[in-house]
Amino acid sequence: MSYKPLDSKRVYLVTGAAGFIGYYLSKKLLDQGCRVIGIDNVNDYYDVNLKHARLEKLYPYEGFTFIKGDIADKLVITKLFEEYRPNIVVNLAAQAGVRYSIENPDVYIQSNIIGFYNILEACRHYPVDHLVYASSSSVYGANKKVPFEETDFVDTPVSLYASTKKSNELMAFTYSHLYKIPATGLRFFTVYGPMGRPDMAYFGFTDSYFNDKPIKIFNNGDFENDLYRDFTYIDDIVTGIERLLSNAPVEAVPHKVYNIGNNNPEKLMFFIETLEKCLSKATAEEVVFHKVFEPIKPGDVPATYASTDALQKAVDFKPETPIEEGLQRFADWYVEYYKVGKPKAQEVQI
Template sequence: MKILVTGCAGFIGMHVCERLLARGDEVIGLDNLNDYYDVTLKEARLARLTPRSLFRFIKHDVADRPGMAELFAHEKPQRVIHLAAQAGVRYSLQNPHAYVDSNLTGFVNILEGCRHAGVEHLTYASSSSVYGGNTKMPFSETDSVDHPVSLYAATKKANELMAHTYSHLYGIPTTGLRFFTVYGPWGRPDMALFLFTKAILEGQPIDVFNHGKMQRDFTYIDDIVEGVIRVCDRPPMANPAFDKQHPDPATSWAPYRVFNIGNHNPVELMTYITTLETALGKTAQKNFLPLQNGDVPATSADTAALQAATGFAPATSVEQGIARFVTWYRGYYGV
């Protein structure tokens, strides 16, 4: 199988590429190596992939329309796992145009590439952020997601709508994955576990938002990758039960799906911090702060649909996952 993975130097992207290569797939890795966070970390991830004979790296920006058209025409991937995006809820308050360029323009370029290259399945990253201010837990794919509370969330909801349009018009099988909080070795430096670990080891206070009254559906990276691969291997079919004569506005005939991908076991933020303190052998100084703009106090994933479709079930506890992250962090940074 020849698979294009965008965002291959990213946290999830690198791990997905490693799993695909391990099973013998040919992987075309795409990344623009931007400086949203430490480029040397991205380069170190990439260095784990480039020695592999079945891997080829292309440095490119998904927002470059002619370049993406040329890439698809030349490479003709059979499947696409699209993980490249401008991430981060808080950064979208500072640099909104980065989200338009990468998450909207870039996504159209991916859809057009899939259309003209005859890609048999597009799996793409959505986000739990689309649930916005919803308070019913756990979040379900059938819940309304019409009220995003950040531009990042709005772009991810737009991706789902755009994907459905292409599935409907051109029959392209598309699956969106609403990622919840992913953590583990080689993680992103802008995420809580990374920030907390760095601060605690340096003897600096950590910022604990909403005065610690937060819950997150933390999912370990190996579990996430297993779910992504299972989804990639199962392209959706058109809905044979859809009645075009008497259509139900809540359903679609198109080969289109959206799944939550998470742990279905939310953890209190303070429990998460305590587990990290145990793994580090140090107690954190805590700076309690109000909830930030664009953030939500709790997330929890209903993963029944994904489990029914793929058999996916996370297997890594928070204690195991944090311990593995700490081991990696100490080794990578020599602390």
């Protein structure tokens, strides 16, 4: 199916621009000559140095404007829309993490509910061509039917994080219905890659290895009924978003939701073994994690598995980067960025 290509004459607002997906999307847009307004509160949920490192790669672009601010601050958002009048908004700012939501619920309500409400209100009062926003595969809860399809029942979230993402979809639908705001929600499935989020398992496992710590695997050590995850490489995620930006819904209620996943779930243990191999190649030494098996955590689900038929039909795209390739790129970046696993310059003898 044909789709409209990116329009570089429009103004793009990317919230969460210092974040993992926000950075890569901003860079992709800027590389194509687009004007990008980025906003991020650069909080310390994880290493702020990594967030600053991402921003440092965006600052040289002439078309990039960065605002340090919180989407939960309505005045900040209103002023931003009033001044820059974005044509397309991509809301990626959110408090992420399933387990963290159990310990720190307040921040999820602030960022994911109030923050998103502020974005919707701004889109209402300063009309936009398209609002694209991050939902999550977590909305499927403990659904047993796989692959997950957009039409599946999603009223049983098992974490507050999932609840906030389901709430975002409901709020966006309502605003699309009432005010005809064209909106598209994207249910992301375990996004990974270089410069990724340190709170994600693959990153945490790597950190633990280089700090001589064991890795914790929350599957009870049950290899027969191991956890399955649909791991989706960052470049695929960004390509999917990019293709959707100029293709807003045109239905009577202009609101759509799509899965963005790899449509190829892997056993967690296979993913871990592949990461070990990729790190071994990147460091030129054998990497084997010391593994500790623990019970599955509250809020975690046994499997995530995306049907990507709807996305492929809409914009002729489906993610397909194999994890061997994606994890090797992550491993190479990690070793270079953190300067680990290689002899230091002063130790090299000639």
